Amino acid sequence: MRKRLPRVLVIDDEPDLRELVELTLIKMGLEVTTAGCVADAKTRLAEHEFDLALTDMRLSDGEGLEVVRHIVDAGLDVPVAVITAYGSAENAVAAMKAGAFDYLAKPVGLADLRSLVRSALSLGDPVAAAGHADGLVGEAPAMQEVKALIFKIAKSQAAVTIEGESGTGKERAARLIHAQGPRAAGPFVPVNCGAIPDTLVEAEFFGYKKGAFTGADADRDGFFQGADGGTLFLDEVGDLPLVMQVKLLRAIQEKKVRRLGNHGEEPVDVRIVCASHKKLNELVDAGQFRQDLYYRLNVIALKMPPLRELREDVPKLIGHLLERFAAGGEKPRLAPAAVQALLAYHYPGNVRELENILERAVALSGGALIEPIDLQLTPASIDPDAAPALASGEALQDYLDRVEREAILKALDATRYNRTQAAKNLGVSFRSLRYRLERLGIK
Numbered sequence: 001m002r003k004r005l006p007r008v009l010v011i012d013d014e015p016d017l018r019e020l021v022e023l024t025l026i027k028m029g030l031e032v033t034t035a036g037c038v039a040d041a042k043t044r045l046a047e048h049e050f051d052l053a054l055t056d057m058r059l060s061d062g063e064g065l066e067v068v069r070h071i072v073d074a075g076l077d078v079p080v081a082v083i084t085a086y087g088s089a090e091n092a093v094a095a096m097k098a099g100a101f102d103y104l105a106k107p108v109g110l111a112d113l114r115s116l117v118r119s120a121l122s123l124g125d126p127v128a129a130a131g132h133a134d135g136l137v138g139e140a141p142a143m144q145e146v147k148a149l150i151f152k153i154a155k156s157q158a159a160v161t162i163e164g165e166s167g168t169g170k171e172r173a174a175r176l177i178h179a180q181g182p183r184a185a186g187p188f189v190p191v192n193c194g195a196i197p198d199t200l201v202e203a204e205f206f207g208y209k210k211g212a213f214t215g216a217d218a219d220r221d222g223f224f225q226g227a228d229g230g231t232l233f234l235d236e237v238g239d240l241p242l243v244m245q246v247k248l249l250r251a252i253q254e255k256k257v258r259r260l261g262n263h264g265e266e267p268v269d270v271r272i273v274c275a276s277h278k279k280l281n282e283l284v285d286a287g288q289f290r291q292d293l294y295y296r297l298n299v300i301a302l303k304m305p306p307l308r309e310l311r312e313d314v315p316k317l318i319g320h321l322l323e324r325f326a327a328g329g330e331k332p333r334l335a336p337a338a339v340q341a342l343l344a345y346h347y348p349g350n351v352r353e354l355e356n357i358l359e360r361a362v363a364l365s366g367g368a369l370i371e372p373i374d375l376q377l378t379p380a381s382i383d384p385d386a387a388p389a390l391a392s393g394e395a396l397q398d399y400l401d402r403v404e405r406e407a408i409l410k411a412l413d414a415t416r417y418n419r420t421q422a423a424k425n426l427g428v429s430f431r432s433l434r435y436r437l438e439r440l441g442i443k
């Protein structure tokens, strides 16, 4: 039970709109504080705890984006949504990238406003809402994009295909999509399509009647029936035999399945989320995956970035994983040289590999400080140029800032200070580079 009414901060420099939003929220039983500009918003955020912030994008002394960044940078646990001018999708995207969880376009419809506020307050931080253990750790721009997209697609019912290398968190992402959507109370049924023998696959998916085949001594539900009202997660969907692909397509299209040994069909209400570490379009080209099924499944595409593109998240992930392995006991500690080795490693197996390395290291260190030797890193994957050495006594954040600054300066130098090109070379958006230049004070 909440001890107080949920409190919302509304930031808008147009008094009429501010009042309209304020009244709507008060009618919803919320406590509202208003601010007319960026500076005012920062003061209010310092004074009170809020459960939600709503900011207009254009403010008299700056942009709503500054409020979003302030909330993110200050580590305030406040979901923030922005209100953008009609047709300025670019602004909305920038805000989501900066950490906003959603946006509303002007003219603001009160029904949309209410629904956004309701979902924000009941869901809170999307990651926390799903239980931290099931969330995606990481704040790198690419991970923020993933989280923002997950939050959006969770609300839709369309099929989703998640692609990404092994160990990048595809299943975690699928669980989040389920947990943040309207089917959260229903079942989440994960299926490893590559692990089912071809002869059993139909019975496993659609179930069977007693006597349908030798050994079928009772009626049994399949994955579809098991996932009724919830989400069916088809991991490594590219491994399904072609015959089964036809049947899967039919079940998705008709929203009905026929169990083995049964004449009639039964309706099923299932959202399909699938994942593949192989590129499905390449499997289509190679004739191993049906194009019609591909189009059905790939309505929304989500790409999980490899860990080597999320370098700045490695320290956070290490902290998160060590905490998990500590299981409530004392958190294992890493020697500075071990941290340095982990930061320079390439992680061909992505987060799963980091997880395995740390789990093994915790066991090998026997409760003492984890040394580089305990990590047992594969030498071929350590790139000595990937990161400069951590100076003795240097704080991790200073070290990371230094690495980031060096990489940016190198890219700027190589492109003769063409920021657009430098951003491209660094694999970040122009806005993200501009933000980083500002943050690091690079002129």
Ligand SMILES: Nc1ncnc2c1ncn2[C@@H]1O[C@H](COP(=O)(O)OP(=O)(O)OP(=O)(O)O)[C@@H](O)[C@H]1O
Pocket (backbone or CB within 6 Å): 135, 136, 137, 138, 164, 165, 166, 167, 168, 169, 170, 171, 172, 173, 235, 275, 277, 320, 351, 352, 355
């Ligand atoms: N961003 C993340 N934050 C925390 N844990 C993560 C994250 N990404 C992955 N993990 C953890 O890494 C492991 C691998 O994740 P997951 O199984 O979701 O990956 P996957 O892409 O489905 O892997 P595979 O392709 O091998 O099936 C899991 O234990 C998961 O909890």
